Amino acid sequence: MKPLPRLSFGVGDRFAHEAEPQLMAFERLAAAGVVVAPVWNKSNREHSFIGSEPASVRAAARAAVSARQWPHPWFVDADHIRLDTVDRFLESSDFFTIDVADSIGKPAIDADVAAFMVRHPELATAVPVPGIDEPIALSRESLGAIARHYLLACREAGEIYRHIRARRGDDVVIEVSMDETDAPQTPPQLLVILALLADERIPLQTIAPKFTGRFNKGVDYVGDLAQFEREFTDDIAVLAYAARRYGLPPNVKLSVHSGSDKFSLYPVIRRALAGTGAGVHLKTAGTTWLEEVIGLAEAGGDGLALAQEIYGYALDHVDELCTPYAAVIDIDRARLPSTAEVRAWSGPRLAAAIRHVPGSPDFNADVRQLLHVSFKVAAKQGARYTDLLVANRDIVAQQVTENIYERHLRPLFLDT
Numbered sequence: 458m459k460p461l462p463r464l465s466f467g468v469g470d471r472f473a474h475e476a477e478p479q480l481m482a483f484e485r486l487a488a489a490g491v492v493v494a495p496v497w498n499k500s501n502r503e504h505s506f507i508g509s510e511p512a513s514v515r516a517a518a519r520a521a522v523s524a525r526q527w528p529h530p531w532f533v534d535a536d537h538i539r540l541d542t543v544d545r546f547l548e549s550s551d552f553f554t555i556d557v558a559d560s561i562g563k564p565a566i567d568a569d570v571a572a573f574m575v576r577h578p579e580l581a582t583a584v585p586v587p588g589i590d591e592p593i594a595l596s597r598e599s600l601g602a603i604a605r606h607y608l609l610a611c612r613e614a615g616e617i618y619r620h621i622r623a624r625r626g627d628d629v630v631i632e633v634s635m636d637e638t639d640a641p642q643t644p645p646q647l648l649v650i651l652a653l654l655a656d657e658r659i660p661l662q663t664i665a666p667k668f669t670g671r672f673n674k675g676v677d678y679v680g681d682l683a684q685f686e687r688e689f690t691d692d693i694a695v696l697a698y699a700a701r702r703y704g705l706p707p708n709v710k711l712s713v714h715s716g717s718d719k720f721s722l723y724p725v726i727r728r729a730l731a732g733t734g735a736g737v738h739l740k741t742a743g744t745t746w747l748e749e750v751i752g753l754a755e756a757g758g759d760g761l762a763l764a765q766e767i768y769g770y771a772l773d774h775v776d777e778l779c780t781p782y783a784a785v786i787d788i789d790r791a792r793l794p795s796t797a798e799v800r801a802w803s804g805p806r807l808a809a810a811i812r813h814v815p816g817s818p819d820f821n822a823d824v825r826q827l828l829h830v831s832f833k834v835a836a837k838q839g840a841r842y843t844d845l846l847v848a849n850r851d852i853v854a855q856q857v858t859e860n861i862y863e864r865h866l867r868p869l870f871l872d873t
C-alpha cells in the first residue's frame with residue numbers, strides 16, 4: 458500500500474484552475490511547522506456535471522506540485538467510487554474512496570452472519586477498548602443485527618478493492634466511506650465494521666463513517682458539539698484497537714467528509730488529535746469554486762457581471778439545482794435576495810455575502826449554499842468562465858489560498 462501521512466486534507470478544484478493557490482496554503486502551514494498532505498478529490502458525479510475527465514485532476518495537481526516544488530507527499534482521490542464507476546479513475550488516482558453506503562442495510566444471509574459470529578466470538582463479550590471508559594459490550598443479538606446490517610456493504614468494499622488491486626496494483630491508498638446514508642454509525646458499530654473489513658483483507662487507511670449531526674454543504678456543522686466530541690474520540694479509540702486486534706494498517710484513521718466549512722468542529726478535532734496522537738483525513742467539498750466566484754466579484758467589471766448573472770440564473774432554477782442535494786442543504790428561500798438587488802450590489806458586497814466569515818453582517822448562508830450547488834451554471838459558461846479566472850488570476854488565487862489557510866488549515870492544525 459502507499460502510506461498516507463498522519464495528517465491529510467482533501468480539497469476540490471472543480472474547474473482545475475486552482476491547484477497552485479490551494480497548494481500554497483499547505484506551504485504556509487508547512488512553513489509554520491505542520492506538514493499536511495494535500496489530497497485533490499473529485500467524485501464521478503462532479504466529473505459528469507462538469508464534463509471533465511479524472512486525468513485533468515492529476516494533471517492540474519502535478520503541475521502545481523512541480524511549479525511550487527512541493528517536497529512532501531500528495532494524492533489524487535477517486536472520491537465516492539463504486540464498482541461501476543471506478544475504472545475511469547484507475548490510471549490517474551492513487552487514493553480510492555470506496556463508497557458502499559448504498560449497500561448498508563441490505564440483509565446478509567443467515568449463514569454468512571453465523572460464520573462471522575463464529576470467527577469473532579470476542580465481539581460478543583465485553584471488549585475493553587483503551588481510551589473508552591466502559592468496555593464495548595454487545596449482546597449476541599445486537600452483534601448479529603449489526604453484522605447483518607453491514608456485512609454486504611463490507612463484502613462489496615472487498616470486491617471493489619480487489620478490482621482496483623488487480624488493475625492498479627497495491628501502491629494506492631484505500632478509504633471506505635459509509636457517510637452518505639441516513640443513520641450515523643456508533644463506535645460499537647464501527648468496531649464490527651472494522652472487523653468485517655479486516656476479514657476482507659482490505660488495507661484500510663481511512664474510513665469515513667457518518668457522524669452524528671448535520672453536515673450541510675459549504676456551511677457550518679449543526680448538531681451537539683459535546684456529543685460529536687465523544688463520538689469522535691471513541692471512534693479514534695476503536696480504530697486504534699481494531700488496527701492492533703485485526704491487523705489493519707497501524708496508521709488507519711478517520712476520514713471526515715465535512716462537506717466543507719465545519720468550523721465549529723475544528724477545535725474539537727484538533728483537541729482530539731492532540732490528546733490521542735491520532736491522525737485524520739479531512740475532506741472538503743468543492744468550495745474552492747465559491748472562492749473563484751468571490752474573486753470574480755471582487756475583481757469587478759466582467760467578473761462581477763458574470764458572478765451576478767450566475768446568481769440570477771441559480772435563483773431562477775433553484776428547485777432544479779437544489780433537488781439533487783436536498784439531503785445536504787438547508788436553504789431558507791425567504792433569505793435569498795432578488796436578482797435585481799444582487800445586481801445593484803458592489804463586488805465587495807457580493808463577495809461578503811458569499812465569503813464564509815461567521816459573524817460578518819453581510820454573510821448570507823442561503824446565498825452561499827445556493828451558489829455552492831450551482832457550479833453547473835458556471836460549467837455551462839465554459840471558456841467565458843475559465844477565461845475570466847485566468848484574466849483575474851491573482852485576485853482569485855488570493856481568495857483561494859487565504860480561505861484554505863486561514864479558515865481551514867490554521868484552525869484545524871495549528872494551536873494559535
Ligand SMILES: [Zn+2]
Pocket residue numbers: 537634636637665714
Ligand atoms: Zn462523503
